[in-house]
Amino acid sequence: MPELRHNVITQEWVIFATERSKRPEEFRKKKIETKAVPSRVPTCPFCPGNEKMTPVETYIVPDTTGWRVRVAPNKFPALAYEGKPERLFQGIRRKVSGVGIHEVIVETPDHSKTTALLTDREVESIIQTYLHRFKAASADPRVEQVTLFKNHGEAAGTSLEHPHSQLIATPVITSLLRDRLIRSLEHYDEFGECIFCHVMGLESQEGTRVILETEKFVCFSPFAALSPFSLTLMPRRHMACFAEIKDSEAAELARILRRTLSKLYKGLEDPDYNYVIRTAPIEWTGVKYYHWYVSIIPRLTKTAGFELGSGMFINVSLPEENAAFLRGIAVE
Amino acid sequence: MPELRHNVITQEWVIFATERSKRPEEFRKKKIETKAVPSRVPTCPFCPGNEKMTPVETYIVPDTTGWRVRVAPNKFPALAYEGKPERLFQGIRRKVSGVGIHEVIVETPDHSKTTALLTDREVESIIQTYLHRFKAASADPRVEQVTLFKNHGEAAGTSLEHPHSQLIATPVITSLLRDRLIRSLEHYDEFGECIFCHVMGLESQEGTRVILETEKFVCFSPFAALSPFSLTLMPRRHMACFAEIKDSEAAELARILRRTLSKLYKGLEDPDYNYVIRTAPIEWTGVKYYHWYVSIIPRLTKTAGFELGSGMFINVSLPEENAAFLRGIAVE
Numbered sequence: 095m096p097e098l099r100h101n102v103i104t105q106e107w108v109i110f111a112t113e114r115s116k117r118p119e120e121f122r123k124k125k126i127e128t129k130a131v132p133s134r135v136p137t138c139p140f141c142p143g144n145e146k147m148t149p150v151e152t153y154i155v156p157d158t159t160g161w162r163v164r165v166a167p168n169k170f171p172a173l174a175y176e177g178k179p180e181r182l183f184q185g186i187r188r189k190v191s192g193v194g195i196h197e198v199i200v201e202t203p204d205h206s207k208t209t210a211l212l213t214d215r216e217v218e219s220i221i222q223t224y225l226h227r228f229k230a231a232s233a234d235p236r237v238e239q240v241t242l243f244k245n246h247g248e249a250a251g252t253s254l255e256h257p258h259s260q261l262i263a264t265p266v267i268t269s270l271l272r273d274r275l276i277r278s279l280e281h282y283d284e285f286g287e288c289i290f291c292h293v294m295g296l297e298s299q300e301g302t303r304v305i306l307e308t309e310k311f312v313c314f315s316p317f318a319a320l321s322p323f324s325l326t327l328m329p330r331r332h333m334a335c336f337a338e339i340k341d342s343e344a345a346e347l348a349r350i351l352r353r354t355l356s357k358l359y360k361g362l363e364d365p366d367y368n369y370v371i372r373t374a375p376i377e378w379t380g381v382k383y384y385h386w387y388v389s390i391i392p393r394l395t396k397t398a399g400f401e402l403g404s405g406m407f408i409n410v411s412l413p414e415e416n417a418a419f420l421r422g423i424a425v426e
Numbered sequence: 427m428p429e430l431r432h433n434v435i436t437q438e439w440v441i442f443a444t445e446r447s448k449r450p451e452e453f454r455k456k457k458i459e460t461k462a463v464p465s466r467v468p469t470c471p472f473c474p475g476n477e478k479m480t481p482v483e484t485y486i487v488p489d490t491t492g493w494r495v496r497v498a499p500n501k502f503p504a505l506a507y508e509g510k511p512e513r514l515f516q517g518i519r520r521k522v523s524g525v526g527i528h529e530v531i532v533e534t535p536d537h538s539k540t541t542a543l544l545t546d547r548e549v550e551s552i553i554q555t556y557l558h559r560f561k562a563a564s565a566d567p568r569v570e571q572v573t574l575f576k577n578h579g580e581a582a583g584t585s586l587e588h589p590h591s592q593l594i595a596t597p598v599i600t601s602l603l604r605d606r607l608i609r610s611l612e613h614y615d616e617f618g619e620c621i622f623c624h625v626m627g628l629e630s631q632e633g634t635r636v637i638l639e640t641e642k643f644v645c646f647s648p649f650a651a652l653s654p655f656s657l658t659l660m661p662r663r664h665m666a667c668f669a670e671i672k673d674s675e676a677a678e679l680a681r682i683l684r685r686t687l688s689k690l691y692k693g694l695e696d697p698d699y700n701y702v703i704r705t706a707p708i709e710w711t712g713v714k715y716y717h718w719y720v721s722i723i724p725r726l727t728k729t730a731g732f733e734l735g736s737g738m739f740i741n742v743s744l745p746e747e748n749a750a751f752l753r754g755i756a757v758e
Contacts, residue, residue: 095506096524098598105601109524111504172443172732172740174427186624187649192428192441243731251730262732266430269437270737273605292518317519370735391734398583399575400504400594402723403702405602408504 099318102281103274103289108318109408116410118419121322121394123363131206131255139169140200140256152197153226155219162216163223164200165261171196172262179236179265195231195240195263199223205256208246209352210359218348220259224371225344229337231263232376238267239375242336247366249393267375275374275384282383290385293317294328303417306353310346313354315413322394322411323358323365323420327351328387336373336386351388356425358392367392431650434613435606435621440650441740448742450751453654453726455695463538463587471501472532472588484529485558487551494548495555496532503528504594511568511597527563527595531555537588540578541684542691544589550680552591556703557676561669563595564708570599571707574668579698581725599707607706607716614715622717625649626660635749638685642678645686647745647752654726654743655690655697655752659683660719668705668718683720688757690724699724 097110139147148166155163167175173194182189201220202212209217224242231240244259245252281289297303297314305325306313313327327350329343339347351369358365373386401407429442471479474492485497499507505526514521533552534544541549556574563572576591577584613621629635629646637645637657645659659682661675671679690697705718733739 095509096504098522098524098596100520100522102518102520107522107596107598107600109504109596111524113506114502114504170443170446172428172441172446174445177427185628186434186621188432188434190430190432190439192430192443239736241732241736243735245730249728251728260732262736264430264439264441264736264738266439268439268737289518296517368731368734370731372735389735396581396583397729398577399700399702399723400573400592402700403575403704403721404571404573404594404596405600406596 101316101318102293103277105277106318106320107406108320109406110412111408111410114408114410115412116322118323118361118411118416121362121365121392121411123365133204133206135205135256138205138254138256140164140198140254140258141205142203148198153223153230155223157203159203161203163202163219165197165223165227166200168196168198168260173264190265192265193236194265195234195237195261197227197231197261199227199259199261201257201259208257208355208359208364209244210355210364212352214345214349214352217352218345221344221348221351224259224261225337225339227261228371228373229376231261232337234263236265237263239264239271240373241370243368243370245368247364247393249366250368271375274372275378278383278385288332288383288385290328290387291332294330294385303413305357305417305420306350308346308350310343311350313350315417317413319409319413319416320407321391321409323362323392323416324413325354325390326387327354327390328385332382333386334374334381334384335376335379336371337376338379338386347388353425354390354420357420357423358390360425361420361423362392362394365392365394433648433650434625435609437609438650438652439738440652441738442744443740443742446740446742447744448654450655450693450743450747453694453697453724453743455697465536465538467537467588470537470586470588472496472530472586472590473537474535480530485555485562487555489535491535493535495534495551497529497555497559498532500528500530500592505596522597524597525568526597527566527569527593529559529563529593531559531591531593533589533591540589540687540691540696541576542687542696544684546677546681546684549684550677553676553680553683556591556593557669557671559593560703560705561708563593564669566595568597569595571596571603572705573702575700575702577700579696579725581698582700603707606704607710610715610717620664620715620717622660622719623664626662626717634746637689637749637752638682640678640682642675643682645682647749649745651741651745651748652739653723653741655694655724655748656745657686657722658719659686659722660717664714665718666706666713666716667708667711668703669708670711670718679720685757686722686752689752689755690722692757693752693755694724694726697724697726 487495
């Protein structure tokens with residue numbers, strides 16, 4: 095019998111379709127690409143030596159031989175760097191000029207080193223870079239919301255192979271984030287607790303959907319996961335904004351993120367995926383009702399007319415089975 | 427300069443990225459499949475003669491040689507036909523047993539006839555079938571929401587080539603539909619008008635985003651279209667629920683839908699697309715604030731980490747340019 099489950103944070107219902115269900119192994123990439131990826135590609139704009147192919151860098155983590163992480167404005171930015179956010183209100187129409195920030199974070203000089211293959215130390219440099227750029231973008235008075243995300247593989251929306259993440263800072267807040275802030279505030283007012291802390295506590299206690307746990311973080315597949323192998327990586331300490339993270343937490347986040355991505359890499363043969371840091375804007379630092387986390391979303395299925403039309407997802411796998419499968423994948 | 431536009435119905439902001447923009451022609455399918463599709467495929471479960479490969483039909487539109495449209499339960503349904511929606515409330519957790527209806531609507535006996543290639547009369551039979559099945563599903567006391575949709579092509583989430591649509595009736599209402607009902611009600615309370623009627627009136631008056639207009643329908647690309655060539659096909663007469671449609675309107679809807687799909691077929695070389703009927707549930711029949719319509723969503727771009735994370739879309743084309751391009755495509 096199929097089952098519908100409810101996400102208490104987003105209020106979304108998800109159909110778990112047992113008639114169509116697949117075993118975790120069936121989500122492995124069918125064709126394993128045996129093509130060896132070189133560590134440097136002469137035409138790649140993100141490889142060392144090709145820095146002139148991108149705009150001038152805004153930040154680097156230096157290394158003995160150059161840089162370990164490099165940040166530059168996107169050459170084809172979704173938003174313009176210059177200008178003020180002019181707002182136009184005309185009857186029911188609203189427009190804002192498209193100003194903001196769009197940066198590319200090159201995660202490693204090595205073209206072939208996907209995040210799952212980096213060291214904990216290298217991933218820590220990426221996390222610290224996220225933190226630096228998040229704070230820098232948040233300090234721009236034109237900016238209302240900062241989104242840090244990664245696209246890995248074609249199904250996840252990237253054609254550039256060199257490991258990189260992106261930051262987009264917009265002059266408006268999205269209805270998705272506003273709705274979650276309001277819903278979690280309402281939960282706080284009603285129950286006197288952070289709904290995210292409650293969910294994480296339950297997941298940690300039950301354990302059936304947990305992939306990895308450390309002193310400071312829990313990684314689990316949510317009770318009402320929208321799609322196969324969707325994962326949530328959440329700090330145990332209550333923090334509304336990603337900018338509140340401490341150095342010791344950033345180091346531990348790097349390690350658990352790297353280990354989680356390694357499990358996906360080994361278990362599902364390097365699946366395409368997105369990850370994104372879901373956080374309150376910096377001005378909500380310290381609020382008791384919101385809680386930042388990382389969503390990791392392997393792109394193993396496609397959304398079709400039903401999802402687009404109803405807003406409801408059909409998940410052909412169970413988070414309990416996905417989690418058990420990933421727990422069984424040994425990583426360093 | 428890029429521009430952000432606001433959708434007054436969903437409250438979503440969309441980035442129109444001029445730096446990345448493409449001309450309408452660039453969205454044409456790169457490879458034109460020259461493979462001729464046969465009108466009957468021996469292994470296809472939807473071809474005439476193979477009716478035993480699907481569950482027993484629930485409805486047909488008869489024809490001199492058999493059927494013109496045929497409806498049967500999905501062989502691998504997302505929801506179970508039998509049983510009551512048992513509800514489980516346990517702390518913050520909510521579950522409902524996955525009961526409901528999942529039907530396949532085979533649109534034509536001819537395997538090779540995509541909707542764009544059918545006659546107005548044939549499409550009218552499909553619309554009348556939608557109406558019949560929508561009413562039948564809505565009469566089931568377990569059902570809260572009925573979604574009618576079509577997946578055309580692999581990027582739109584289907585692997586079955588034979589032209590078909592689907593109906594899924596769920597025992598819960600989705601937060602997406604509930605939010606839209608509430609937002610449009612609030613607009614009605616504040617301004618005393620249907621927000622959809624207002625938007626359609628503006629679009630029809632301005633004309634720059636209009637693809638086709640008839641006495642009873644307007645087809646336009648929305649001011650804040652989420653993706654290239656996304657289209658809205660809306661009845662001029664105010665109706666909250668699809669079930670309120672009259673026969674004369676169904677005939678005209680068939681013609682304008684067929685002509686719109688033909689423009690996409692000719693202009694973009696048979697793109698993959700979804701369409702969906704966005705409607706209030708039948709119990710809202712007659713309400714003044716909601717308005718049903720058809721969304722047509724060509725699947726020409728991919729959602730990536732930014733969209734998943736922020737909920738905001740980046741559109742690399744302008745609806746005005748898309749509309750002008752489609753107006754220029756001659757169809758019968």
